Amino acid sequence: MTSSPGCSRTRPLRLQQVQRWDIETDVVVIGFGAAGACAAIEAARAGAKVTLFEVAAGSGGTSALSGGEIYFGGNGGTPIQRTAGFSDDTEDLFKYLMLAGGPNADEAKVRLYADNSLRHFDWLVGQGVQYKNSFIPQRIVEPTTDDCLIWSGSEEAWPFVEQARPCPRGHTPQFMGMGGGRYLMDVLTQRVHDAGVDVRCNARALALIADEYNAVHGVVVRIDGSERCVRARRGVVLCAGGFVMNREMVKRHAPHLLRSQHPIGAVDDGSGILLGQSVGGATINMSEGFVTLPWYPPESLIKGIFVNEQGQRFINEDCYHGRVSQHILQQRGNRIFLLVDGASYGEPEFGKFANIEIGGTGETWEEVEKELDLPEGTLTATVALYNRYAAQGRDPLFRKAAKWLSPLVQPPFVALDCRIDHCFYASFTLGGLDTLPTGEVLNADREPIAGLYAAGRTACGLPRWGAGYSSGMSLGDATFFGRQAGSSVAARSSG
């Protein structure tokens, strides 16, 4: 390795060590998921020569593993929201995203996204992404049909509903069945090629090339077993995903996520984040992650109540499944049950896939308590209290909305077993490089690092709080801020 002595994803190759440029381009994009695709498209259309490196054999990344759903709204609503009878106000979208972002929400990013979400929808449609003009009012995880609009977050649930007028905002492409993420990526991939981007797959970014002041001038890439020094005259955009598959890194930063044995990622080995850190990029929110068990549909299960190992309730069950699951992970102990009665029970749609089984049944709640071997008087007291208020249409403890409240009084009674170490709790990370809305990577004093940009899960964007996550936020963030980064880097004068 004569061209890059001692460099690695955590040690940049210094500019003066570069012996020759094997490839010269204006913009380097690393990673061919949704963020990288959108960054490449915008940079190329702005006139930059763009080279995209992807470690896998083709496009997709973690985006292609998703349902393809994007969180759109505001500005009166998308055509699909309006047809479904919703006029979504920009301020409601803004407030919802601020709350969803948690205590460290990025107001500048949320503002830009909320103001431009509708234009971004139009842009994606312009790329060829098709959406059916249809709405599924029932609470589901993602459409198994080719339908579009769903309630994909906690919009109607406390405390969100108190701060922002609820509106369904999850938009899934017109693709039959689940897996719309692959469809979305196929469309974007075609646009990347149309835009003239030089795409190099099976190419691993090994190190950044930076001068002694950490300004980024390129990247060392391994292609066909040999290392090439790639000059990026305007800048490098890191779109290499998060770090959920790097279990050592998860242990160091977000050890609670190790309880989920189902990390969701294509590569997501943290290399994008590490590359950014190697030139002084600051990471934020590294302890946050998304965790979920797809415990509904059917939505009748939302009428049930979750209890922990102490037989206590802990959440309004009408929240988004990810928010509920985040709270599940905070409970003491591993055992978690969803209690339903004869009126509310329905076999969980993903029950088999998610390993949700029946943990106990009974003609009385006392029998269920006993069968679950919970201390006498725990589960039964919880159900009694819940039923007492549910009969009045109230949930003074956790504020589940009235439409989901009905006393659990019709036998047989069922406890669904949602044990953390047994069921399918999927997870991915939400921490990453601190960036401006332009995609510029910041150091720990929030000063931009010349020539370095990031988007998607390599950066810390709109989704940054497990308890606030809503389906469609990641792809919304990746596509929108991928575009911002592509436009910004293309506009930069050559380094």
Add this chain to the structure above:
Amino acid sequence: MTSSPGCSRTRPLRLQQVQRWDIETDVVVIGFGAAGACAAIEAARAGAKVTLFEVAAGSGGTSALSGGEIYFGGNGGTPIQRTAGFSDDTEDLFKYLMLAGGPNADEAKVRLYADNSLRHFDWLVGQGVQYKNSFIPQRIVEPTTDDCLIWSGSEEAWPFVEQARPCPRGHTPQFMGMGGGRYLMDVLTQRVHDAGVDVRCNARALALIADEYNAVHGVVVRIDGSERCVRARRGVVLCAGGFVMNREMVKRHAPHLLRSQHPIGAVDDGSGILLGQSVGGATINMSEGFVTLPWYPPESLIKGIFVNEQGQRFINEDCYHGRVSQHILQQRGNRIFLLVDGASYGEPEFGKFANIEIGGTGETWEEVEKELDLPEGTLTATVALYNRYAAQGRDPLFRKAAKWLSPLVQPPFVALDCRIDHCFYASFTLGGLDTLPTGEVLNADREPIAGLYAAGRTACGLPRWGAGYSSGMSLGDATFFGRQAGSSVAARSSG
């Protein structure tokens, strides 16, 4: 600022930019708290020329604000433990510290500390730190007398007690009243001077000086309003505290700590951590912090039960006050009550100071529930369940030890108001630079950064999990690993 163009705590001055060395030394130590003092002593005694820079007017740092308590044990026990009748096994200390460190405990550091804790005690005694050979068996926060040994953690509480044989390990110096940290620092300060360390107070470290490969060669310091380039031939040791006083940094990394309105720190502005990051140092556990409300003594209060805004219990109350407080912060809502009866009530010793007031009273728990305006049937059901099992000497839900269990049945009944936004919840950060036991600062691939060391709260050491923190862990870590860093840097050949 001709000597250091564009450098800052987040941007190193490059070696080739140094026009002249204003000061030349072997070892630079930044920060004059316990870690810095111990690093300086060991480095100087090993023959290095040591210069210590402290931003304040004198020694002390956050260490001097503490009770001076250190967590010692193992190896059969300190003389004080043995006199009190405890023979502490090294493996029990090891297991306890591993559990206390949480899911990302540093086994190498814990092992070294457990094996050498007794030798470290002897070393401190050798420096002149005096300990009275006395034990206070009651559960307290810190001695108000000049006594030494106390139960300063969760040793006797579940789950710790199941994994490590309990032993009291908090050792407070022989100093009348609280504030033994100042005494400890006075002793160490004298030894620093005795060892011939060149101490410069009112001196702020502005930036590290590093070559293009981020090897550290010195530091830019502001003294008397002018900037000096200081050459450190063997290395720089960062002992500049944590970041709890840098509220923007807390927001970015540990926003839950913002709920504590009482950050504990002397400087603790994060500059040590930022300096380390500026040359590629990796941070870990940045979201973790210590939070506590000193709600006992008297220890009879431990017979009470904590309930949240939903009237639910959530913790075995016989844990260390910091562990209880950590769980308080995880509850939904701001209202927290400690319920005691006529038999267990005692005025909280720090009640006035900590703003713990009586929130409600009654001749029955129903009256208390009503006075607190909690939903009918919540608090009362919790007390009934607790009492039912307490009468049998059991706590099947949270496993409080039998000695603290007695039914809360003797009126008057009292709810102490422990609201998070009203009471004195003290806090400091536990995240910092990733280091080896030698103090060497690591990059994100855990490779040492040449010439850079850290100890104390600038590093991430033994205490790294709010729910596992025990009094004395921070000073134990700071003094012990400060010494390691001092020995290591002194042994390094000149850069």
